[in-house]
Amino acid sequence: xxxxxxxxxxxPPPPSAAAGPAAHETLDKARSVDVAGFVEARAFEINAxxxxxxxxxxxxxxxxxxxxxxxLRRRAASHNVKRVPARLRARAEEEMxxxxxxxxxxxxxxxxxxxxxxxxxxxxxxxARDEYALRQTGARWLExxxxxxxxxxxxxxxxxxxxxxPNERSHRAAYRAAKERCYAHDASYYATLELTGSKDAIxxxxxxxxxxxxxxxxxxxxxxxxxxxxxxxxxxxMFPRAALGPASALWMPxxxxxxxxxxxxxxxxxxxxxxxxxxxxxxxxxxxxxxDLVSFELLGTASTPLLAAVLxxxxxxxxxxxxxxxxxxxxxxxxxxxxxxxxxxxHDPRLxxxxxxxxxxxxxxxxxxxxxxxAPDGEALRAWPGAGASQLPGGDGGVFDRARCAAxxxxxxxxxxxxxxxxxxxxxxxxxxxxADDVSVPLLLIRTGPEAALGSRVGAFDARFVGAMAHxxxxxxxxxxxxxxxxxLVFAGARAQGQCERLHVSLEAGLPAFPxxxxxxxxxxxxxxxxxxxxxxxxxxRPPGKRANYAHAGIESPFFAPLHRLLGxxxxxxxxxxxxxxxxxxxxxxxxxxxxxxxxxxPARPVDSADIWLVTGERLAAAVQALxxxxxxxxxPLRQWAAPLLAAVRADGADQPDxxxxxxQRCLVRVxxxxxxxxxxxxxxxxxxxASAADPIGYVxxxxxxxxxGCGMALAACSLRGLFALCRGSPPQAHRTVSIRAMDGGPxxxxxxxxxx
Amino acid sequence: MVRFKNRYICFEVLQHxxxxxxxxxxxxxxxxxxxxxILSTRNINSLVREQVKLNFGDLGAGHIASGFQVKYFxxxxxxGIIKVPRDHCQMVTTALTLATHINRYPCVVRVWHVxxxxxxCQKAAIRTDRELIIAWYRNQQVIAxxxxxxxxxxxxxxxxxxxSQSQISALEL
Numbered sequence: 001x002x003x004x005x006x007x008x009x010x011x012p013p014p015p016s017a018a019a020g021p022a023a024h025e026t027l028d029k030a031r032s033v034d035v036a037g038f039v040e041a042r043a044f045e046i047n048a049x050x051x052x053x054x055x056x057x058x059x060x061x062x063x064x065x066x067x068x069x070x071x072l073r074r075r076a077a078s079h080n081v082k083r084v085p086a087r088l089r090a091r092a093e094e095e096m097x098x099x100x101x102x103x104x105x106x107x108x109x110x111x112x113x114x115x116x117x118x119x120x121x122x123x124x125x126x127x128a129r130d131e132y133a134l135r136q137t138g139a140r141w142l143e144x145x146x147x148x149x150x151x152x153x154x155x156x157x158x159x160x161x162x163x164x165x166p167n168e169r170s171h172r173a174a175y176r177a178a179k180e181r182c183y184a185h186d187a188s189y190y191a192t193l194e195l196t197g198s199k200d201a202i203x204x205x206x207x208x209x210x211x212x213x214x215x216x217x218x219x220x221x222x223x224x225x226x227x228x229x230x231x232x233x234x235x236x237x238m239f240p241r242a243a244l245g246p247a248s249a250l251w252m253p254x255x256x257x258x259x260x261x262x263x264x265x266x267x268x269x270x271x272x273x274x275x276x277x278x279x280x281x282x283x284x285x286x287x288x289x290x291x292d293l294v295s296f297e298l299l300g301t302a303s304t305p306l307l308a309a310v311l312x313x314x315x316x317x318x319x320x321x322x323x324x325x326x327x328x329x330x331x332x333x334x335x336x337x338x339x340x341x342x343x344x345x346x347h348d349p350r351l352x353x354x355x356x357x358x359x360x361x362x363x364x365x366x367x368x369x370x371x372x373x374x375a376p377d378g379e380a381l382r383a384w385p386g387a388g389a390s391q392l393p394g395g396d397g398g399v400f401d402r403a404r405c406a407a408x409x410x411x412x413x414x415x416x417x418x419x420x421x422x423x424x425x426x427x428x429x430x431x432x433x434x435x436a437d438d439v440s441v442p443l444l445l446i447r448t449g450p451e452a453a454l455g456s457r458v459g460a461f462d463a464r465f466v467g468a469m470a471h472x473x474x475x476x477x478x479x480x481x482x483x484x485x486x487x488x489l490v491f492a493g494a495r496a497q498g499q500c501e502r503l504h505v506s507l508e509a510g511l512p513a514f515p516x517x518x519x520x521x522x523x524x525x526x527x528x529x530x531x532x533x534x535x536x537x538x539x540x541x542r543p544p545g546k547r548a549n550y551a552h553a554g555i556e557s558p559f560f561a562p563l564h565r566l567l568g569x570x571x572x573x574x575x576x577x578x579x580x581x582x583x584x585x586x587x588x589x590x591x592x593x594x595x596x597x598x599x600x601x602x603p604a605r606p607v608d609s610a611d612i613w614l615v616t617g618e619r620l621a622a623a624v625q626a627l628x629x630x631x632x633x634x635x636x637p638l639r640q641w642a643a644p645l646l647a648a649v650r651a652d653g654a655d656q657p658d659x660x661x662x663x664x665q666r667c668l669v670r671v672x673x674x675x676x677x678x679x680x681x682x683x684x685x686x687x688x689x690x691a692s693a694a695d696p697i698g699y700v701x702x703x704x705x706x707x708x709x710g711c712g713m714a715l716a717a718c719s720l721r722g723l724f725a726l727c728r729g730s731p732p733q734a735h736r737t738v739s740i741r742a743m744d745g746g747p748x749x750x751x752x753x754x755x756x757x
Numbered sequence: 758m759v760r761f762k763n764r765y766i767c768f769e770v771l772q773h774x775x776x777x778x779x780x781x782x783x784x785x786x787x788x789x790x791x792x793x794x795i796l797s798t799r800n801i802n803s804l805v806r807e808q809v810k811l812n813f814g815d816l817g818a819g820h821i822a823s824g825f826q827v828k829y830f831x832x833x834x835x836x837g838i839i840k841v842p843r844d845h846c847q848m849v850t851t852a853l854t855l856a857t858h859i860n861r862y863p864c865v866v867r868v869w870h871v872x873x874x875x876x877x878c879q880k881a882a883i884r885t886d887r888e889l890i891i892a893w894y895r896n897q898q899v900i901a902x903x904x905x906x907x908x909x910x911x912x913x914x915x916x917x918x919x920x921s922q923s924q925i926s927a928l929e930l
Contacts, residue, residue, distance in 0.1 A: 038893065041833035042886040051878045 020443035027257060031415070032197030038573045050613040054631040064092035070168060077453070096284065117638045134160075142188045143294055143482025147490075152498050157216035160189040163498035170497065170571035171504070173638025175707045178299045178469045178496035178505040182306045185297040185502055186493035187474065192293055197284040202262050204282035208236040208245070211276070211617065215457060217262060218247040225251040225390045225461045227339040228446050229385065231269070232455030232616045240649055241666070243521050244277075245270045245514050250341065252400045253391040261400065263289070267514050294482040297448065299472035299505065299546065301332045305752050307473055310355050310488045313347045315440035319389040320344045324445065326380035328743030334471035341390040343398050345442045349484045350418055351432040379467060390444075395615035398442035405478035408439040412480075419672045439736050441484075444476040448592040454757050456617040469708070470509035508708045510672050512715060512756060517701055519563050519717045520612035520668050534559035561684045561699035566719050567612060567666050578657075615669045615720075621757035623648045624669055628723060628755065633731045638664055645720075663720065667720035670756040673713060681740045687716050689729055689751060690739045697722025700740060714757070726753075764846035765828065765872040765878040766884070769798060770835040773863050794862050798827040800832060801837055804859050808852040813831075820845045828875060834886065836869075838878045846871060 014472075065077040065084045075090070077083040125131045134143065134319035139156040141443045149156065152163035163186070177183040195202050203218050210216055210231050220228040229249040246521040247268055253260035266274055271288070278286050296306060308328040320342035327336055392398045399405065403415065421432050449471040450458050479483055490496060506513040515523035536559045539547055550558040557565075565572075615624060623645045632641040639646075642664055649663075681703030684698030700717030706713040726736055739748040772794075805825065810818040816825035821841060830837035841849045853866040 037833065039890055042830070042890050045834045045836060046883050046886050049883050051874060053879050350796050 029182055040752050041111075048555060050403065063095055064088040070440075073229075079607070081687045086514050100737045103347070113572070136234075140291075142186055143479075144186045145147075147483070147486065148186065148496070151496075155499070157499070158189060160184075160268065162189055163496075165498040165500040170495075171501065172499040172707060174494065174501035174505065177497075177506060178508070179708065180301050181300055181470075182300040182303045182492075182494040183472075183495045183505065184484075184486075184489050185296045185299070186486065186496070188294040188390045189268055189290075191288065193266070193267045193271065193275060193278070193291045194287045195278070195284055196259055196287070197265060198258060201281065201283040202260060204251075205278050205284050206231075209277055211239050214617065217251065221250060224253045225341055227337075227390075228341060228448070228452070230266075230416050230451040230457065231454050233266070233274060235273075235610065238610065240613045243518065243614045243616065244273055245518055245521050245523055246453060248272070248452050248681065250444075253343075263360055263400075267523070267599075268522075269515050269526070272520065279647060281609070289402065292405070292479045293399070294477050294479060296475045296477075296486065297472060297488065298489070299469060301466075301468040302493070303472050304328060304333050304336075307475070309493050310349070310485075311344060311346050311443065312447075313434075314347075314351050315345045315347050318344060318392050319386055321346075321384035321446070322380070323389045325710060326377050326384065329377075330381065330469070331671050332468045333447065333473065334449065336384060336447050338447055338451055338471070340385045340447040341391050342385055342445040343399065343442070344445065345396065345440050346439055347434040348412060348438050349441065349481070349488055350415075351434055351438060352490055353431075353484075354569075355488045356431075357674070370563070372596075383542045387491070389522075392442065397748045399444050399476055399478055401442075403416045404561045405480075408441075409478065409480035412439045413437060415618075416649075419443070424491065441477060441481050446474040446476065448474045450511055453506065453513065454616070454618075458618055458757060463548075466683060469505055470511055487683070502706060503702070507702050507704055507713070508706055508715060509712075509713060510756070512593075512670055512713075513702075515671065517715050518616035519561070519670075519701060520609050522609060525609055528560050535559040536739060546745060550743065553743060555741070555743055556685070558684055558743060561701060561716055561717065563612070563668065563699060563719075564609075566696065566699065566722070569611065569666070569670065613663055613667045615667065615755075616757065618757040620645065621755045624720075624723070625755045626725060628736055628753075629732050631727055631730070632724070634728070637720060641724055641727075642667075642720060664720055664723060668717050669698075669714050669720055670701075671718050672754045673700070673703075673716050673738065673751035674706070674709060675712035675736065675740075675749050675751045675755075677750055678712075679740070679742065679747070681716075681749065681751070682743045683713035685743055687718060687722075687738050688741060688748070689726055690737050692729075692739075696741075697726060697738070703740075712751075714751070716740075720751075739742055761824075762843040763824070763840050763874060764843050764871055764872065765840050765875045765880040766839050766846070766850060766853070766868055767842065767881045768837055768839070768868045769885070770801075770837070770859065770868055771865045771867055772835075773865070776895065794860065795832045796830070796835065797832060798830045798837075801827050801830050801839070802858060804856060805839065805852060808856045809849065812852050812855055813848055817845075817848055821849060825849070829879075829882075833845075838875065839883065840875070842872070859906060875889070 032442040053165065058744070063078065065073055066602075067088070067090065069086070072085070075083045081089055081092050081096060125134070132146075135141075139161045142148075142159055145161060151168075152166045154161050155164040170740075174183065187610040190635070195205065203216065204217065210233060215229070216231070217229045217231070221227050223638065231247045231249055233244040234245050235244060236242070247264055247266040247270075250263045250265070252263065254260050262273065271290070275288070277284060278284070305328050308324050311321075311324065314748075321344045323342050324344065330336055348668075381657055397404065413643075418432065423426075435480045452622075453470075453473075475485065503513050503516060506517075512518060515527045517520060518524045518530075539559070548558070550556075556562070615621060627645060630641070639660055645667075646660055646664070673687070676682065680702045683700055683703055685703065687700060688694060688696050698716050700714045700716045703712065703714035703716075723736075730736070735752040735754070737750050738753050739750050743746045802825075803829075806818065806821070809821060813820075824840070824842035824845075826839045828840050839849070846888045850868050850871065853868060856866050857863060869885050870878055872878050872881070
């Protein structure tokens with residue numbers, strides 16, 4: 001038995017007619033007796049066995065709910081048959097019965113008396129809406145909250161509850177969606193401030209907040225809301241220091257009426273600060289309209305056809321709708337001019353839900369129909385989006401007319417009325433036709449891209465960003481239409497992810513995300529402190545034998561990037577956790593039960609990053625990039641070397657020359673580092689001169705493996721002094737290289753450096 | 758969890774028409790048709806258990822007491838698949854080979870395929886059936902050419918031949 005186990009048993013040779021019919025004659029004769037039955041019986045058996053083989057694939061191996069795709073199974077369905085889709089329910093019921101029969105010990109379920117509700121159930125509110133309202137103390141829920149909450153882990157941030165990361169592992173899927181298909185993001189937490197007043201008053205109020213001489217909303221291209229104006233805001237009169245963050249401005253198209261309206265869209269972290277800076281202006285009314293709008297961000301190559309398919313049912317024909325239709329066949333959104341604004345008015349999106357893949361060339365499943373479907377209309381695209389695309393015809397205020405939007409939402413058909421109409425359809429599944437009682441939805445479609453993230457126009461830098469991941473659309477709609485627009489987007493194939501994935505996508509695109517990648521702003525300090533405290537806690541929870549030994553690796557500040565120390569500012573902010581020697585000292589004291597010496601502890605000083613000059617804007621970044629190509633000799637001082645940069649800043653109307661030294665001392669430049677060999681930069685890793693263990697010239701703010709590039713990459717903040725030392729140390733070259741230290745004491749990784757605007 | 762490994766044996770029961778049944782049933786050979794005695798899974802079950810007990814004693818019978826099962830048996834084609842624990846596979850195939858009678862009818866058991874999964878056994882059964890049909894048809898052609906008797910079977914079988922050949926080779930993969 002054992003001897004034969006190794007050898008495979010060969011199949012016996014088939015009975016061949018050639019090899020001696022005489023030998024098998026008896027048997028064959030026996031077979032040939034029952035002619036009619038033989039072949040039929042064999043054929044029947046073959047069919048039966050084949051059928052059982054085909055059905056056996058999933059019958060025994062997988063339960064009914066396991067055959068579903070991952071994203072269609074959201075609940076444990078082994079104990080509750082109703083959680084399985086209707087088409088599989090019969091099979092699931094049978095499986096449950098079979099397994100129950102298998103368990104001889106399973107008791108039949110006890111019938112529950114009607115009044116035996118738990119205390120929780122008895123105290124619930126009548127309507128889920130009231131309960132949800134109760135839960136929103138401290139942080140408001142976005143309109144798509146429940147949808148996200150079922151699929152993602154949520155976190156409280158910036159006064160709202162946003163999705164942090166999905167429940168499923170989808171890091172690469174998120175990247176692919178943003179690159180090739182469509183990535184959707186609910187950006188309704190973004191703050192919008194409405195400035196009403198005369199045009200001059202508005203511009204005067206904004207002037208101290210932006211770089212003087214920079215392109216402001218006063219420019220002709222932004223007039224009448226044809227384009228979204230990117231802004232980089234600073235505290236009043238403090239340019240170039242005290243950056244607040246990026247923002248976008250959109251004019252409301254106005255008639256002859258005097259008071260103009262400007263919408264300022266900012267990140268919620270700086271909304272209060274901006275409002276405070278604007279508050280003092282006269283002749284201006286500032287209102288917060290965040291709650292009156294919902295906005296969705298779509299990125300990716302297939303986002304244009306997807307939007308065109310979802311928003312196909314326009315209520316009033318407008319130039320904006322025509323522009324969207326014409327844009328459908330453009331291969332990728334970055335081919336269309338950035339910042340363009342289209343105004344549409346569409347029928348109630350719930351009427352045509354779920355969206356169907358358009359045979360004429362839309363995108364049902366994003367990426368399947370594909371971009372570039374159909375021949376682009378050259379004439380329509382040459383002057384895209386064309387005059388008047390940002391305005392609705394006939395004096396229709398669109399999204400800006402908040403009163404009308406609120407009235408429309410109040411009088412729209414409730415869901416059960418729509419369901420009744422659907423039931424009345426002759427052919428089930430037919431989309432509802434808009435009737436007299438149905439309302440329409442005004443929308444703003446904005447072609448967003450790196451401008452909004454950077455706060456300034458980009459020209460030459462654009463080519464280096466990774467294609468479609470930096471470009472996309474923002475859909476702005478009135479309050480109340482959040483879910484009605486979100487569901488068709490998702491059903492059409494847009495992939496929704498959380499904040500973590502959104503940040504990674506912007507890192508892949510090489511763009512700084514606010515507030516994580518804007519050092520020198522108050523919002524960055526808060527975010528970095530929170531992240532650092534979180535990381536420190538996690539580090540402390542690990543037992544000493546198993547946690548990373550940063551002291552041994554020579555990393556003094558592994559949880560936050562000590563940019564203040566880098567720029568020579570007074571002291572590291574006290575609320576930043578210190579795991580270094582001071583932390584160790586605390587621990588030793590605790591063990592020895594001694595009291596700290598008076599005066600030895602650092603006094604708690606408030607964080608003040610207002611002194612830092614963060615280089616933003618394409619002009620300044622280009623100046624720094626040009627400086628990097630030079631090699632200053634040993635006797636050239638910093639001020640002389642950086643003169644072109646100072647000139648560029650002074651041209652923007654900045655400080656006096658005697659403050660130049662102080663200014664340069666505090667100058668922080670954001671750079672993109674792409675590793676040239678192995679190694680992935682870690683967050684807060686020191687960036688040093690190549691082949692040198694000297695003081696770092698900067699720190700990594702966000703580092704990760706880039707799927708687009710196939711190597712590690714990072715966004716880092718370097719001091720201008722550090723870049724000066726870098727240029728001194730090596731001959732001028734196209735790309736400077738730096739080395740990034742490893743947090744575990746391993747070999748450093750080399751990276752090529754590029755300046756970010 | 759320790760894996761209990763099994764073997765699936767695909768076999769066929771062949772019955773001689775010439776021999777009379779032992780014990781003298783007394784029917785004339787012309788009336789004895791192949792399908793006179795319809796076999797069932799119960800027959801196969803008892804056949805194997807008897808043969809194992811006969812040849813390998815109580816120990817052998819005890820080995821396969823719990824793990825042995827007749828998974829499939831077709832009385833029309835006499836093809837079957839039985840499951841045995843892996844350690845006693847050789848014993849059961851030996852017992853099958855040594856079987857001479859089934860319920861007092863003479864028979865020969867031919868083992869076509871042994872494998873660890875039932876899927877492969879089913880595929881082997883399908884393949885064997887196809888080959889048998891092809892061989893039978895070829896035989897008919899030979900008989901017809903020799904002028905020995907009436908040709909049985911359709912001419913449509915010719916087309917089925919080619920299809921079966923390609924399907925058999927597809928099965929091999």
